[in-house]
Amino acid sequence: MAIAVSAIAAAILAAGGSIAQVPPPAELQPGISPDRVPPLAEPLPQPDVEVPAQPSPAVPPGAEGAVFLLAGLEVDGSTVYEPGVFRQYYEEYLQTEISLATLYGIATAIETRYREDGYILSRVIVPAQSVSDGIYRLQAIEGYVTQVLLEGEVGSVRGLVQSYLDKITRNRPVNIRDIERYLLLMNDLPGIRGNGVLRPAGAEIGAAELIVTATRDAFDGFVLADNRGSEFTGEQGVALGAATSSFTSFGERAELVLFSALDDKEQRVGQITYEQQIGSEGLTISGLASYGTSEPGGTLAPLDIEQETTLFSISASYPYVRTRRFNFGVEAGFDYVDQTSDLAGSPLFDDSLRVLWATAEADYRDSFGGANFGSIGVRAGLPILGASEDTDNNRSRVDGNADFVSLNAEAARLQRLTSNLNLLVSLGGQYGFGELLSSEEFEVGGLSFGRGYDPSELTGDSGAGSTVELQFNNRPGLSWLDSYQVYAFWDFGVVWNYDPLADKQDTLSSAGLGIRSNLTDWLSLDLEVAQPLTRELENRTEDRDSERYFFRVTGQF
Known part of the structure; x- marks a missing residue:
């Protein structure tokens, strides 16, 4: 849970040999937050399928009289x-x-x-x-596709792309959902983008050829700077990312992301991810390795706290349904996490978690101008491979369990009100069956829920949050401003704890205004002002209830 600086200092000085029982602020734990790092490959428009017009059978002359x-x-x-x-x-x-x-x-x-x-x-x-x-x-x-012709240079992954597309010819009669599925799966391959055109295959009624034009982007990356951090971990930060895509026949992607707070040594994180396709139905396996260090600054600097986080993760995902309008997929994986913290060279806490997890998610575009998203997941800590035990005295929370179960869920709807106006409503939450170690707690504060507060301002074994955002979109098409979105938001978060040393329930809420702008096709600038509404920021030494001003500059290549 997030604790005020004075509370941390008092607890450390008073606890003596029991300091490991005081949970550290979750925001101090080094890691790359999804809020601060954009995906290397931005979502692109869904591939189009051009279908030739098929006129109804001509009624012969005199048919009314027969x-x-x-x-x-x-x-x-x-x-x-x-x-x-x-x-x-x-x-x-x-x-x-x-x-x-x-x-x-x-x-x-x-x-x-x-x-x-x-x-x-x-x-x-x-x-x-x-x-x-x-x-x-x-x-x-009953019509069918006789053959799929692949045009364009896609490199070594051409065989895998063709294997996706050939599935279309095996479905007789062919359904638009078959064509959409395999075109979308093709576009899911790292770096591959393509569209299809159906054309008649000779004079045979119902037979068609599918012409697919595809391209490959072998490299992409980004550089980002923002001020979404805290006083402890560094308010300003810079992230760099680079990736390679589909250099082999496996349809693989390798990414490297580096993050650093601009304040000396406050936070440094490196992360490598790798994924590749298995078969030609969209099954993907992924691996991730991450290492981060943190030496909290600000008023915590005299305490000489040093923290390290090591994460290894493997996962597999499968898209059961893949269409332009509705998608449903599942993913399962295993996380190997070690987190340590030292105080002036002496151990403060040492958490080891071995977590099996699974998630199902879906999105749906309805006929009322809305886009809907939902996910549900479960995480289960396993007592294997050196995981922390109940008898360990140096856990981040004295009653926290490495052997745990938690459920999480998210839901969101983006409703188009007019051609330029949208309303976004999102919800999220977690339920923990017992007291969790600090890295598994639900967090509010930061970009998800509680934008007027520091990341992980509040944490708890269970929690929930919501956001309502009204958006105005425009595309002036100027040389210095391609498009922009002006928005106003309100958000809310609540956490619950089993920990007898913590408040049973904490809440926060904030509101604000902002603009997201694409200055060019590779450079974006986001500006936001957010006002804490219901509580002061715990981990600030001054201006604890003042409005916050945020920026983010992102360049993509």
Whole structure:
């Protein structure tokens, strides 16, 4: 939990041999916060699929005058639907006289059903026929992609890209969801971007070729500077990142991120990540190694605190559903975490966690102009590989458990109000089944919830937060200002603790205004003013309830 400087000093001086029982502020623990480091590869627009227009079958001249008794109707060639599905389109005409034009209208209605269900290449025609019993036939031609032609230079990953795209030709009849899935999975490959165009494959009805034009960005990176830190860890910080993408046939990505507070030695972090594809259905395995050191400054500098954090993580993710409108995926992994802290050369605490975790997340774009996101996850600490034990006296929290279970969830909705105005509402929370070690606590303060406060201003075994943000977007297209977003926000956070030494419940709230701007296609500038509303900042020596001014400059290459 975040504790005021005076409380930390008093506890250390009074505790004597029991100082390891006082939890350190979570903000002091070195690590690269997702709030301070953008993704190296910015999300790009989803790939387009151009579908050729398919006119309805032309009604022959004189069709209105050709009248006959409809005793029944059969739809040949349909493998997608059960036979009774189409009855709704002609049932009202049974045992009545209809015109040939009406029969063409029934064929169009069934073809529309195919298209509405995603079978965009399928056709339904009225074939030539001689009928004596009043039972007429329609012919369903279930469309498919004969081949996928890949154009563009993508390097050594070409075989993997082609293996994704070839899956489209194996689905007969083809559905737009099949095309979307594999085009999107192709675009999920590191550095690969592409779009597709369908065109008729000769004179055969329902057959098409898919032409995919793809490119590869082999390198990308960023440099960032902001002042989102605290007095202890350094208010100003700089991050550098660089990555390579898809140099081999595995569709891999390797990233290096370095972060440093600008104040001497207050925080230094290095992180390496690697991921690659397994198979051609989007399964991805990832690995991460991170090492950070911190020597808190400000009023804590005389205490000579030194902290180290080492993290190794492996994970696997799989996209069960991947479409332009709806996505659902799962991820599971294992974290190996060691955190130590020394006070004037003497051990203060030593936490070792071995955490198995799993997450499921989904996003959905609805017909009301909204984009929705949700995730739910579980983390479980395991008593293996040297994890901290209940008998250890040097844990970050005296009753904190390395053998733990916690649940977490997030939800957000971005609602378009007008062409330029959006409303964002987000929620998040964690429930811990017992007292957690400090690195596993829920945190409020910083960019997620509590923007007017320092990172990890409050922490607890359980907690929740919410943000409401009204956004105005504009794209002037000037040489010095490509686009910008002006916003106003209000946020709230609450934490609960089992720790008898801590407050059972703490809350905070803040509000503010800001602007996010893309000055060019590679340079962005964000400015924000935030006002703490319900409590003073605990870890500030002055201006503890004044408005806060933040900036972030990001250059991407």
